[in-house]
Amino acid sequence: MHHANHHYGHAHILARYCRIAEPMHPPRIMGYLQHGWNIGDGLAPGTPYVSGSRLLVWSEETRRRSWSQGRRNAVVVGAPFSYLVEMTPDDGTPAEGTIFYPFHGWEGQQVHGDHQRLIDEVRATEIGPITACLYWNEYRMRAVRALYEKAGFRVICHGYRGFWWRDHNRDFLVNQLAELRRHKRVVSNRLCSAIWYGALAGREVAVYGDPMVLDNADMTFGGEPRLHRQWPEVYGRQTDYDACHQLARVQLGADELAGPDELRKLLGWPKEGYV
Amino acid sequence: MPDRPDMAAALAAPPLTNLTRFGGEMFNWSDTRGRRNALLTHLIVELGGPGRTVLVAGPHPDEVVAALAAGGAEVTWLLRSLADAEQAARTHPTISVLAGAFGKVDLTTGFDLVVAADGIQRLNSAEGDQLSAGELLDRLAQAVRPDGALVLMHDNQLGAHHTVRLEPGRRQRDDAAWYPSDGQVADNPAAREQLTARLTEAGLVVDVAYAAFPEPATPAVLIGGDALGDVASPLRPWLQSVLEQAYTTAFRNRPVLSDPRRLVGRALRAGAEDTVAGGWLVIARAPGDVPAARTTWHDVLVGDVHGAFTYTVTADGPKVLVPHDGPMEREGLRRLDVPVAPHTGGYLLEQRLLELCAAADVRRLRQEIAQYESWLATHARDGLVDGPVALADLSGVAITPAGPTVLAARWEPVEAVPVEIVLVRALWQFAVRLITWGRPHPWPVTASAADLAAILVGMAGRSLADEELRAAIDLQVVLDGAEFGLTQGERQAHKLALLAVQPGTAPLDVAGYEELTEALWRQRYQASHLLAMMEWTEQIIRSRDSALSKMDFELQLLRRSWSGRGLMLAKKAYKKVRK
Numbered sequence: 001m002h003h004a005n006h007h008y009g010h011a012h013i014l015a016r017y018c019r020i021a022e023p024m025h026p027p028r029i030m031g032y033l034q035h036g037w038n039i040g041d042g043l044a045p046g047t048p049y050v051s052g053s054r055l056l057v058w059s060e061e062t063r064r065r066s067w068s069q070g071r072r073n074a075v076v077v078g079a080p081f082s083y084l085v086e087m088t089p090d091d092g093t094p095a096e097g098t099i100f101y102p103f104h105g106w107e108g109q110q111v112h113g114d115h116q117r118l119i120d121e122v123r124a125t126e127i128g129p130i131t132a133c134l135y136w137n138e139y140r141m142r143a144v145r146a147l148y149e150k151a152g153f154r155v156i157c158h159g160y161r162g163f164w165w166r167d168h169n170r171d172f173l174v175n176q177l178a179e180l181r182r183h184k185r186v187v188s189n190r191l192c193s194a195i196w197y198g199a200l201a202g203r204e205v206a207v208y209g210d211p212m213v214l215d216n217a218d219m220t221f222g223g224e225p226r227l228h229r230q231w232p233e234v235y236g237r238q239t240d241y242d243a244c245h246q247l248a249r250v251q252l253g254a255d256e257l258a259g260p261d262e263l264r265k266l267l268g269w270p271k272e273g274y275v
Numbered sequence: 276m277p278d279r280p281d282m283a284a285a286l287a288a289p290p291l292t293n294l295t296r297f298g299g300e301m302f303n304w305s306d307t308r309g310r311r312n313a314l315l316t317h318l319i320v321e322l323g324g325p326g327r328t329v330l331v332a333g334p335h336p337d338e339v340v341a342a343l344a345a346g347g348a349e350v351t352w353l354l355r356s357l358a359d360a361e362q363a364a365r366t367h368p369t370i371s372v373l374a375g376a377f378g379k380v381d382l383t384t385g386f387d388l389v390v391a392a393d394g395i396q397r398l399n400s401a402e403g404d405q406l407s408a409g410e411l412l413d414r415l416a417q418a419v420r421p422d423g424a425l426v427l428m429h430d431n432q433l434g435a436h437h438t439v440r441l442e443p444g445r446r447q448r449d450d451a452a453w454y455p456s457d458g459q460v461a462d463n464p465a466a467r468e469q470l471t472a473r474l475t476e477a478g479l480v481v482d483v484a485y486a487a488f489p490e491p492a493t494p495a496v497l498i499g500g501d502a503l504g505d506v507a508s509p510l511r512p513w514l515q516s517v518l519e520q521a522y523t524t525a526f527r528n529r530p531v532l533s534d535p536r537r538l539v540g541r542a543l544r545a546g547a548e549d550t551v552a553g554g555w556l557v558i559a560r561a562p563g564d565v566p567a568a569r570t571t572w573h574d575v576l577v578g579d580v581h582g583a584f585t586y587t588v589t590a591d592g593p594k595v596l597v598p599h600d601g602p603m604e605r606e607g608l609r610r611l612d613v614p615v616a617p618h619t620g621g622y623l624l625e626q627r628l629l630e631l632c633a634a635a636d637v638r639r640l641r642q643e644i645a646q647y648e649s650w651l652a653t654h655a656r657d658g659l660v661d662g663p664v665a666l667a668d669l670s671g672v673a674i675t676p677a678g679p680t681v682l683a684a685r686w687e688p689v690e691a692v693p694v695e696i697v698l699v700r701a702l703w704q705f706a707v708r709l710i711t712w713g714r715p716h717p718w719p720v721t722a723s724a725a726d727l728a729a730i731l732v733g734m735a736g737r738s739l740a741d742e743e744l745r746a747a748i749d750l751q752v753v754l755d756g757a758e759f760g761l762t763q764g765e766r767q768a769h770k771l772a773l774l775a776v777q778p779g780t781a782p783l784d785v786a787g788y789e790e791l792t793e794a795l796w797r798q799r800y801q802a803s804h805l806l807a808m809m810e811w812t813e814q815i816i817r818s819r820d821s822a823l824s825k826m827d828f829e830l831q832l833l834r835r836s837w838s839g840r841g842l843m844l845a846k847k848a849y850k851k852v853r854k
Contacts, residue, residue, distance in 0.1 A: 001811070001815075052801070052808075053807075054719040060636075073721065076635070261729065264729075266718065
């Protein structure tokens, strides 16, 4: 229903999993699919919500929180990335180095912080080649990109997540999974979707460094300080692999994934063989 | 009230030599006799026997009296209605019929067996003094000879049948309610212990005091002895299944405050079934030199509401006490007699699924459903399933450490059923219950029974075709038709109701007020959501129309000449500069 359902190629991954005839042109999802890891009710703040619609959240914890926030039609489906991991076995190519995700804003909120200090800290900590993955708007900022390039980082971008069903990179998460698997470690300066994705993909994860400041940050659900308190396991330069992996499975609903026929019904898509 | 008597017919009728009027009898009055009850008849007849004198106090089904008389007992039947007494005297010429108020009859000679399975409510007449509940009980007890026995059913005022009653104006409409029949008097025993204490005080020894379900007038399940209140008993899951069946039959199509099955199910899990039982059936005897006919009683007895069939469950397994007396096959289904394995313990699959749904535990739901599907597959031969497994509801399947097993199923198909239809029917029926019982589940509030069935079948790793769902619903209609004796018209109406189970559908069997208000809440949710969806659809169509128009415009330009392409580039440059 909401155009955010198509962000990051989420709807396309689910269409592929559900064996929809044209997965690159998925049917409309009858509900609001959570489109990023979320410490609120599963919807991005300010999303216009059609009363009574189903909210398709990633994890049971988010469903409970969503219920506590007045959402009565929240259904756990699991993160699209978890389905992608299920569908894409690791080919066993040796991994090396670190992929670093500087905390990013989005089109409506910019981040403020010292990229150089962050770069220095990552370089001092990580061993082996480092890839910096910038959000699309920062990737377009030549000055920011140059900072990372100058430090010897390989600089990449997974692409544009799309807006109003246009220009989205349908292979956003496909590329991200491939990049995550190329590296041994996944690092960020703030706990975000990429850290959980990395942990689910079987990588070491670590969150450290200046968390940076987001314009008009919404503190309704505790903001950045809450992340430290609730998920201390992922913070620090070295973390416990098993603990982080298990947390990622919970946050991404990896043990709650629906079967293809089941998921079709939850998304409001037709049964296989029906139009 | 009966019709005005036909004077000419009355004068022409031969005199009734076996009828005695002892005063206080009610004129122009008739009590309903009660339905045939296999369980009660079996118990009472066991205590009768050749030469034994029996007092049947109050209205009872004719079958009880006829069976006692046929067994050689000397039966005296006491009725307050003169018309009923005359009818009884004509129908049973070998017995003695007494017409009048129970308080006026002389019972000093005593009886070997006193039967008051109708309770004490209909012993007082409208004429003369009104005996209190305690006095009536005392008189019944005094009528038992030293070596005799008493069979008494006593209504439980805290029973689920009273708690869920929804009959506005019942007291005002009931001609028999010159005093409230629900016993607002101090000496009316209000608990099983109070009842047995009262009878003990009256000089009797209580052999067994069963909790009777679902209602005192129509007991179908009796639980007593060690089985009563024992939550650790391996019989518990089976009892839950049997009680649910009994309440479904008794309360089908009756408006109630709240579905009694939930209340009784909770009580059973708490070991408190005695508290919500419809009544208590007590078998007591007077101490004497001659031993009573028997002194040991089965802990659990189950009767069939459709016939004489009665069975018990002992440590060695189920045992038939009275075999079926009716046709064994109906509409391609064959009636089953005893439960397959009541002692298995474990937990009921339906109960576990309801709990997991309420806890939104989809992971374990998948495990349970996958296990059930695999179990069904092991029973399939060439893709077909026969026997009790084919038609067992999830409420009749227990999960034991050794795997699933059928605890209770009342029918089996004459011809085997495709395994996928067996699976779909069971899961779809569960989906219907989730919706119509207003139970919480982890799927969209707006999902229909067909949607939920598709999700549940999907959890078993299978897809659900429309024709499979239709076949499963047809099978359910056949099953319900056989179970409840539905006519062709009723079946068609039932099928349409089953096909139309949407969020907000009211209960299809027991119409509980609580469940109806829950259905109303869901209807309102659905309606407000649909209105919001209509508004959103209008908005999105406008938005998409606009986007399409812009894209069409861009496409036309691009398809044209180099100048068009140049213009697009210029537009892009302009936008960049404006930023």
